[in-house]
Amino acid sequence: MGYDKGVEVFPTTTWSAGAGCHGGCGQKLYVKDGKLIKVEGDENASFNQGRSCPRVLALTQYVYHPDRLTTPLKRVGKRGEGKFEPISWDEAFDICEDKLKSIRDEFGAESVVFAQGTGRDVGGPISYLCYNYGSPNWVQLGLSGQSCYTPRLGGMKATMGDFAVMDAGQFSAKRYDDPEYEVPKVIIVWGQNPPPTCSDGFFGHWVVDCMKRGSKIISIDPRNTWMSTRAEHHLQIRPGTDGALALGMLNVIINEELYDKEFVDKWTYGFEKLKERVQEYPVDKVSQITWIPEKQIVEAARLYAINSPAAIHWGVPIDMNPEGTSVAQAIAHLWSITGNIDIPGGNVIARPSHGVTTYPYSTEELVGLYGQDLVDKLNKSRIGCDTYPMVKGFRGWAQPDMAIDQIDSGKPYPIKAAWIQTANILGGQAARAKFHYEAMKKLEFVVVIDLFHNPTSMALADIVLPAATFAEKDSFRSWWVPLGVMHKTIQVGECKSDWEINIEMANRLNPNCKYQNVKELINDRLSVAGVTFDELVEQGSQAMPSKGHSSRPYRRHEKGLLRHDGKPGFTTETGRVELYSKAFESWGVDPLPFYREPAQGPVNTPELYAKYPLIMITGARSHMFFHSEHRMIPWLREKDPEPYVEVHPETAEKFGVSDGEWIHLENDMGKVKRKVRVSLRVHPQMIHTLHGWWKPEMKGSEPDLFGVWDYQINQIIPGPQDSGSGFGGGQYKTTLCKLSKIKE
Amino acid sequence: MSKYGLLINYDYCTGCQSCAVACQQEHGFPAGKCGIKVTEYVYAAVRKPVAIDFLPFPTELCDLCINRHQQGEEPACVKHCQAACMAFGSLAELVEQMEVTPRSVLFSPR
Ligand code: SF4
Ligand code: SF4
Ligand code: SF4
Secondary structure, eight states: OOSSTTEEEEEEEOOSTTTOSOOOOEEEEEEETTEEEEEEEOTTOTTTTTOOOHHHHTHHHHHTOTTBOOSOEEEOSSTTSOOEEEOOHHHHHHHHHHHHHHHHHHHOGGGEEEEOOSSSTTHHHHHHHHHHHTOOOEEOTTOGGGOSSHHHHHHHHHHHSSEEEEOSSTTSTTGGGOTTOOOOSEEEEESOOOTTOOGGGOOTTHHHHHHHTTOEEEEEOSSOOHHHHTOSEEEOOOTTOHHHHHHHHHHHHHHTTOSOHHHHHHHEEOHHHHHHHHTTOOHHHHHHHHOOOHHHHHHHHHHHHHSSSEEEEEOGGGTTSTTHHHHHHHHHHHHHHTTOBTSTTSEEEEOOGGGOOSSOOSHHHHHHHHOHHHHHHHHHHSTTTTTOHHHHHSSSOOOHHHHHHHHHHOOSSOOOEEEEESOOTTTTTOTTHHHHHHHHTTOSEEEEEESBOOHHHHHHOSEEEEBOOGGGOOEEEOSSSOEEEEOOOOOOTTOBOHHHHHHHHHHHHOTTOSOSSHHHHHHHHHGGGTOOHHHHHHTTSEEOOOTTSTTSOSOHHHHTOSSTTOOSSOSSTTSSEESSOHHHHHTTSOSSOOOOOOSSSTTTOHHHHHHSOEEEEEOOOOSSOSTTOOTTOHHHHTTSOSOEEEEOHHHHHHHTOOTTOEEEEEETTEEEEEEEEEOTTSOTTEEEEOSOOOOTTSOOSTTTGGGHHHHOGGGGSOOSOSOSSSSSOOOTTTEEEEEEEOOO | OTTEEEEEOTTSOOOOOHHHHHHHHHHTOOTTOOSEEEEEEEEEOSSSSEEEEEEEEEOTTOOTTHHHHHTTOOOHHHHHOTTOOEEEEEHHHHHHHHHTSSSOEEEOOO
């Protein structure tokens, strides 16, 4: 197309900065005279089929925002004073190099943490820098219990030896029209309202596409949402009790013999032990725990079990349960015993597309990139490895709750510096946010790489480096499907991509670095796919794995496509789906799923509950924002202008608060401002509010820090994590609070 | 253009606001100006105790993307609608379509 002469159109793949998300869709960038003038969905991209979310449609306002960081900065005033001075990239790299080398010489590489936020493309470059520097402490600092996807990944890995996702036909470019594909007859949407975002590599509206094609929905959600109001069954669950519900559903399906006997016999291990365990969770007991009527639990379990194919799509509340990994395990058992693994319209095994590693999701991928020796060596000093065998055995993260405690205490070894890359820890993910702030102020050296100033950069940064959006960089993505590349179409100021910054730094810190530039790295990593970066750009930026490849469904366990030895079966010790998990057994975690009450709540802390009678749910998504981002984008902010709290009409009356009133949400940890929205969306005993709020229009310097201490909800979320494996149990959905009037 | 319109199957509208931002981008409207506004309705109901619906309403500023139409393209909102619940066409065609899509609304903005 071209309304105008001189407009060039570049199809590209999205991931992170810009739209902010977990990416994967194809968008067309319209560029004129080196300037991005428009974004449109790419109709050739099967992921989104021409569609776009509001955040990517607002990209021009993001890219050219007057507040974008466009040069490296050096702090010149005191920390928090907000005084920074532009410096050259050379000077910035020199300072970082000097500082990081001297810290490594004196205290060892482990005394520097490399911190990121959610599953964004920064995971590749930051782990690359961290490993090349020699630090074991790559960490989602602030994210209590790593409670975002990692517990689900862990639960799946321990059960199936692999990960799985709901099949919406995304592995075939023909999508719903592929004759091999079948739409799930029933979809359990567990703890998510999918439309607002594309979490975990899954385009939220795929569920809507399936509904149009006949899928019935079982929605498990404490709130009324768009999805729940269209569901066959809405199970309005008490937050933090998903584990009990999953066990109760297993109880129904096993005792009523609704499971797939052939699959269970042939492909699973430990069924009898599971059968015994679920007897501890009869439906009446589960109903009491979850607040869901018995009849609904039974009917939902039956509906899911007797329909084939049926799929489960799940969200971050699973991770935020106490023992999130165990809850994920129980849910994986639901799709396992009903034979819904790796069949069209079920839960299909998901591997990085074409076997390409961008962001290492498993220990195996880390070993593939950096070698067994380095991984073993780093595991010795990685924070949390000694305490939690699962932290040591699964993925490569330092345990975040222990990391902040160690930054604070200096024990067992001191942490001297933080490299924080596109993560607004203080304004975003940090539970106990004020404690994070106090502890991190003790750090000797803090580098923040970001696109905008935010509470974290203002409060802590010594050096600020300006990062690029996906439109401004060469990068690649292989999170399930498609295999996609981003390619640089515009330049903003002196911004550099995370890969550029980290490859340059890595070369300065490790003379034996493997790659000199970004293209070299990408082409090397793409080589297993038999394609180059330029070829992918040429093809329109995306490719699907072909049939018969181990990253393409279906029924790979039957065909011997999963295991290294080429034998049929799964990549577990027994070669079967382990309903009784050998991996959990080896990590000292209960090999069978179990339920534990949330740390705070009516059952565990009745006295606290009397004082703070509302269960606060945070962390849902707005269509307008990605976590703590986008508050400065005019087209987005006007559609979700203030931090609201949803309050049921009866609850509003009880607390004497009215619609539109500014109030405090309060508990023993402090209080946070919110504007009341009286709404039937929430249960009378619960409230719901969005996380990630700060106001870019407020003053950035201390003490304001863009209003973070007025609005940051996570300052009243306690820590550490509520789980025995080290994974799961961030208390973002189960913390108690009350509403209080603001006294002028 | 008077015989063209927008058909919105609001049973599937998720309130995602892609239509609104697509419209603002296409027309270069600043925040505060838009060819379509999305409103949320939360009310006690029948299918479930609580219903949640969204309804996009084309404002006076909607020109049915006449420029795009002349280039043979769909309106920006229709193209980007994440729920694919919007259609553009002649009113006659859309009325026919409406017969098979309950909970729809037809707008004739111009
Ligand atoms: S949220 Fe979804 S539609 Fe928006 S840019 Fe990301 S992948 Fe694309
Ligand atoms: S048809 Fe065009 S002008 Fe009208 S609302 Fe849609 S995008 Fe805006
Ligand atoms: S883009 Fe479609 S689904 Fe989204 S608000 Fe507009 S009409 Fe509704």
